[in-house]
Amino acid sequence: MQVNEIGNSLGISNLPMTWFATNVDQALCFYRPLVGEGLETERLRCIFSLSANERSPGSLFGFDYGRHVPYSFRNPYNFRTPRDQNRYKSVQNDPIPYSSFTVQAIEMYHKSLKNKEKIFAVAPMMDWTDRHCRFFHRQLTRRALLYTEMVVADAVIHGEREKLLGFDAVEHPVALQIGGSEPAKLARAAAIGADFGYDEINLNVGCPSDRVQSGTFGACLMKTPDLVGACVAAMKERVKVPVTVKSRIGVDDQDPEEALDRLAEAVFAAGADALWVHARKAWLAGLSPRENREIPPLDYGRVYRLKEKYPNKFIGINGGIQSLDEVEAHLLRLDGAMMGRAAYHTPALLADVDQRLFGEKRRRADPAAVVEAMAAYAQRHIAAGGRLSHITRHMVGLFHGQPGARRFRQILSTRATRPGAGADVLRDALAAVGLPEREAVA
Numbered sequence: 001m002q003v004n005e006i007g008n009s010l011g012i013s014n015l016p017m018t019w020f021a022t023n024v025d026q027a028l029c030f031y032r033p034l035v036g037e038g039l040e041t042e043r044l045r046c047i048f049s050l051s052a053n054e055r056s057p058g059s060l061f062g063f064d065y066g067r068h069v070p071y072s073f074r075n076p077y078n079f080r081t082p083r084d085q086n087r088y089k090s091v092q093n094d095p096i097p098y099s100s101f102t103v104q105a106i107e108m109y110h111k112s113l114k115n116k117e118k119i120f121a122v123a124p125m126m127d128w129t130d131r132h133c134r135f136f137h138r139q140l141t142r143r144a145l146l147y148t149e150m151v152v153a154d155a156v157i158h159g160e161r162e163k164l165l166g167f168d169a170v171e172h173p174v175a176l177q178i179g180g181s182e183p184a185k186l187a188r189a190a191a192i193g194a195d196f197g198y199d200e201i202n203l204n205v206g207c208p209s210d211r212v213q214s215g216t217f218g219a220c221l222m223k224t225p226d227l228v229g230a231c232v233a234a235m236k237e238r239v240k241v242p243v244t245v246k247s248r249i250g251v252d253d254q255d256p257e258e259a260l261d262r263l264a265e266a267v268f269a270a271g272a273d274a275l276w277v278h279a280r281k282a283w284l285a286g287l288s289p290r291e292n293r294e295i296p297p298l299d300y301g302r303v304y305r306l307k308e309k310y311p312n313k314f315i316g317i318n319g320g321i322q323s324l325d326e327v328e329a330h331l332l333r334l335d336g337a338m339m340g341r342a343a344y345h346t347p348a349l350l351a352d353v354d355q356r357l358f359g360e361k362r363r364r365a366d367p368a369a370v371v372e373a374m375a376a377y378a379q380r381h382i383a384a385g386g387r388l389s390h391i392t393r394h395m396v397g398l399f400h401g402q403p404g405a406r407r408f409r410q411i412l413s414t415r416a417t418r419p420g421a422g423a424d425v426l427r428d429a430l431a432a433v434g435l436p437e438r439e440a441v442a
């Protein structure tokens with residue numbers, strides 16, 4: 001690649017020479033004195049990787065200093081058509097660098113899924129795991145797989161896509177959860193999601209809410225395993241990224257032994273790459289969705305038995321997991337553990353995931369530094385017309401259990417919701433952390 005092309009991309013023009021770099025180290029040697037360390041270097045890596053692709057269309061070189069890994073910009077599967085090539089051109093001008101860490105994280109996730117190595121995930125939660133929440137969680141852990149809220153297939157197809165599906169590149173690896181029961185529509189929605197860059201498409205077979213029941217999808221699909229199989233098959237046919245299912249162990253008066261086996265049989269026969277099981281039945285009448293997350297009792301044993309039956313399939317567990325100790329215990333018997341409410345309410349536990357579950361050497365994320373990163377993110381969001389509270393509402397539990405946590409929560413729940421609130425509110429809230437509560441309140 002011509003070095004002056006890199007220069008133009010970085011906004012450095014009128015270079016005195018033209019020079020050809022064959023790898024990123026060469027390019028960095030040349031550019032480091034001009035761009036310095038840090039973000040620009042990351043960006044340079046990204047630009048170089050994109051340009052490398054131009055010389056071998058169809059595969060992109062994401063890299064980590066000389067270790068070339070074939071990867072497309074958004075994900076390893078969606079870079080095959082002339083349309084993708086055009087997208088690559090627009091991506092070249094993308095102001096957000098696509099970090100090599102991100103490329104590695106996606107790679108590790110897909111490898112784990114394929115080899116049934118352990119995966120830790122934050123559960124899909126409607127109205128909670130939106131893009132701001134996921135951005136926040138990603139500051140705490142690089143290795144957790146993050147799920148979107150459920151988006152119904154019709155909305156994906158007909159709705160405002162950028163608003164419903166847009167996400168930040170740092171969120172990878174990130175899975176889109178879709179709700180629906182019509183194979184053709186689900187396949188279309190899955191293709192749109194994969195095109196957007198999601199690393200996995202997940203089908204919701206677990207949500208018991210009335211609204212969802214009326215559209216015949218969610219948990220009531222447990223009663224029609226063959227239809228779920230047809231949905232998975234149609235989605236698999238359209239996308240190259242993994243297609244997974246999140247289910248219950250049964251609904252209403254179903255026998256969980258039979259119901260879960262039948263569902264698993266159908267989805268694995270259709271090619272599902274993973275089955276995540278919320279280890280309790282759903283009751284479709286008489287309980288609110290909230291009650292359905294506490295009643296009836298959890299049955300982890302049922303999920304363990306499923307894994308014994310399918311030792312070569314990826315099976316993950318969800319429901320009631322409160323701590324990383326519990327996650328570790330589940331991971332001794334299963335391939336994945338997924339945490340929902342505990343991760344949302346006490347997000348600091350995510351800061352231990354990379355080191356504890358995946359043996360990563362990097363230092364644990366410092367929650368104070370995370371607040372700083374979120375303040376910068378909030379500034380960008382507000383400048384683009386958003387409100388501070390869209391972001392801070394997910395952060396109130398960050399210092400749970402520490403002195404000053406209550407004051408931190410109070411400031412975010414009150415000042416951050418006022419019109420015109422700026423990122424300084426986050427910094428003020430941070431200043432209250434570590435102070436004894438009484439002093440903080442004063």
Ligand SMILES: Cc1cc2nc3c(=O)[nH]c(=O)nc-3n(C[C@H](O)[C@H](O)[C@H](O)COP(=O)(O)O)c2cc1C
Nearest residue numbers: 123124125126149150204278319320321339340341
């Ligand atoms: C507020 C909220 C919204 C949820 N929305 C979804 C959803 O959109 N899709 C889904 O599959 N599950 C949804 N769930 C269920 C969770 O993914 C998870 O299965 C459930 O909370 C049990 O896990 P936990 O005990 O770790 O929270 C939701 C849960 C909560 C608390």
